[in-house]
Amino acid sequence: MGTTNSLPLSFEDYNIRQKKFLKELPEKTLVLIPTNPVSYRSNDTTYPYRASSYMLYLCGWDAPEAIFMAYQESGSWVTSIFVRPRDTKAEIWEGRRVGVEGASSQCPIDEAYSLNDMETVITEKINACSNIYSILGLNDSLDNITQNSNVEILDPRLILDDMRVIKSxxxxxxxxxxxxxxxxxxxxxxxxxxxxxxxxxxxxxxxxxxxxxxxxxxxxxxxxxxxxxxxxxxxxxxxxxxxxxxxxxxxxxxxxxxxxxxxxxxxxxxxxxxxxxxxxxxxxxxxxxxxxxxxxxxxxxxxxxxxxxxxxxxxxxxxxxxxxxxxxxxxxxxxxxxxxxxxxxxxxxxxxxxxxxxxxxxxxxxxxxxxxxxxxxxxxxxxxxxxxxxxxxxxxxxxxxxxxxxxxxxxxxxxxxxxxxxxxxxxxxxxxxxxxxxxxxx
Ligand SMILES: [Mn+2]
Incomplete structure (x- = not known):
């Protein structure tokens, strides 16, 4: 059907990375890592899509618009992803989606959300955090939410780059x-x-x-x-x-x-x-x-x-x-x-x-x-x-x-x-x- 997203590495590989990364972060941190935007080549025509390397590194998710999120709840980290929900009309043009349900089972994260709920969910998480680790400049809607929050935004790349240097x-x-x-x-x-x-x-x-x-x-x-x-x-x-x-x-x-x-x-x-x-x-x-x-x-x-x-x-x-x-x-x-x-x-x-x-x-x-x-x-x-x-x-x-x-x-x-x-x-x-x-x- 072309809807299965088989990952190149095992769930364990991704979970090890996520844990190692999150361990480096201070208390009450919210992690929000967006993937690459779709780029247009000419009217109605896009460049072949390539997800951001940080997204691929953290969870292997290769579809557009996704946001990787991690937050702390009662002292432990919860990992999540926001994905495009199922949408027959859009899928007719752009290709099949696995949706939230598919992401829950196929992505090495604890929970999946629809991008339709992004603003509500992220605003709630921001209210409970003291700092945000995010990559700016890839997702305007996300940047608007985080930059208007008055919470300090830090760059996760310094930590992730050091990890990416050593290959498993x-x-x-x-x-x-x-x-x-x-x-x-x-x-x-x-x-x-x-x-x-x-x-x-x-x-x-x-x-x-x-x-x-x-x-x-x-x-x-x-x-x-x-x-x-x-x-x-x-x-x-x-x-x-x-x-x-x-x-x-x-x-x-x-x-x-x-x-x-x-x-x-x-x-x-x-x-x-x-x-x-x-x-x-x-x-x-x-x-x-x-x-x-x-x-x-x-x-x-x-x-x-x-x-x-x-x-x-x-x-x-x-x-x-x-x-x-x-x-x-x-x-x-x-x-x-x-x-x-x-x-x-x-x-x-x-x-x-x-x-x-x-x-x-x-x-x-x-x-x-x-x-x-x-x-x-x-x-x-x-x-x-x-x-x-x-x-x-x-x-x-x-x-x-x-x-x-x-x-x-x-x-x-x-x-x-x-x-x-x-x-x-x-x-x-x-x-x-x-x-x-x-x-x-x-
Ligand atoms: Mn070369």
Whole structure:
């Protein structure tokens, strides 16, 4: 019927999180966490709906308009959710709803309410509380009620972000699944590449593989041939990739809200040129060192320091930077190598592709120390856009952009690469390109 909302994790998983979160809150707190609003693309037409990651994290509820609520009653916490009630007329257009009754049984909460009763119920709870933890800016009706109440509104995200940084076993399974699907999609892209392929055609090959696995992109796929690979957030994907050019593909998918994020770069004709090979081997060496630096107990910045040292040295050795290694690297990792490697080495990965709780705890907190259960990306790159006017790009490397990105789980026994099934050695890649359709059930 399409009305069952089967959750990706067990009730127990959600209940553990809720308890852990609520334990951090002061007495007489009311928690009100709204989900994402529906966004319009054009008249009457909405973007595909995606619930907020906080809602998915706390109770897995993926339908629009919901509000997660928790309050204290005789010293213990009660968890609830407000959902859209059954409404045949609306359901004819928008799809079936499970309603309040369905939410009571299918959502890991103590009680469910209809959104029609929201104002009455929430006003009553506010009268009995001393502070509110809510996320503002997502639900105007809710914001009106809380902001007119004269009760202090605090942000629950600082607590939730710290929790979301460490993934449970169930979450890691979903993320491994997302990583494996995206790895296979990149292999499909390599197999079907040829000189003259359109960036849009490669995008379609990769995204249709996601769809075939009941998944979809976790962000707008980047498919950049030649110079387009040197635009970090290139999205138009509307140019042909010529013989002799590389294509950079940054594409990941989502499984039950959890993202993967992979980048591979390959020559569409199946053979790296000497110059492409020199840069590729350098980026690969940096990427492997970055992964090796992902050790529990190490500070967040250690992977960036590891990749930066190798890239700076390589740029000097190749004669691209005419200066000492020290000058190339810079005292604070801000030397001349940043002309060609402008972004960070990685980010947290989870329900958000750039997941919460990155390099620091909070906005200004201490640097985060890597711990088992964290999942992050390692993605160094080098970019030599021929269009650059700020620096001189050596002719030999002009138009080359290369990034290699894997998803890495921190464990007590060292880093585990969730995307290890996606090839990145030159010989492996060259042997795949242009080999055509693989067995879809492989
Ligand atoms: Mn990334």
């Amino acid at each position: 076993e169930g979450e890691i399974k979903l993320m491994q699944n997302a990583a494996s699907i995206a790895s296979k999609a990149h292999i499909e892209g390599m197999r079907k590449s040829f000189s003259g392929i359109g960036e849009w055609e490669l995008q379609s090959i990769i995204e249709s593989y996601f769809t075939s696995k009941k998944s979809g992109p976790s962000y707008g796929s980047i498919v950049g041939g030649g110079d387009n690979a040197t635009i970090l957030h290139y999205h138009s994907n509307d140019v042909q990739v010529n013989d002799g050019e590389l294509v950079l593909v940054d594409a990941g998918c989502e499984v039950s809200g959890y993202a993967s994020d992979i980048t591979r770069t390959w020559p569409v004709n199946g053979k790296f040129t000497e110059a492409q090979r020199e840069i590729y081997e350098l980026v690969l060496k940096a990427e492997i060192a970055g992964i090796e630096a992902c050790q529990a107990g190490s500070p967040w910045s250690s992977m960036h320091h590891a990749t930066s040292k190798i890239l700076a040295k390589g740029l000097v050795d190749l004669g691209i930077l005419n200066c000492s290694f020290e000058e190339a690297l810079g005292e604070n990792f801000d030397g001349k190598y940043r002309n060609f490697f402008m972004h960070g080495t990685g980010h947290m990965l989870g329900l958000d592709v750039h997941d919460v709780g990155g390099g620091r705890q909070g906005d200004k907190g201490p640097e985060r120390i890597l711990q088992p259960g964290m999942v992050l990306t390692v993605e160094p790159g080098l970019y030599f856009g021929s269009w650059r006017t700020d620096i001189t790009i050596p002719e030999r490397y002009s138009g080359i952009g290369i990034r290699i990105e894997d998803d890495v789980l921190i464990t007590a026994d060292g880093p585990v690469v969730l995307t290890s099934s996606c090839p990145k050695e030159i010989s492996e890649i060259e042997s795949l390109i242009g080999k055509g359709l693989s067995e879809t059930n492989a």
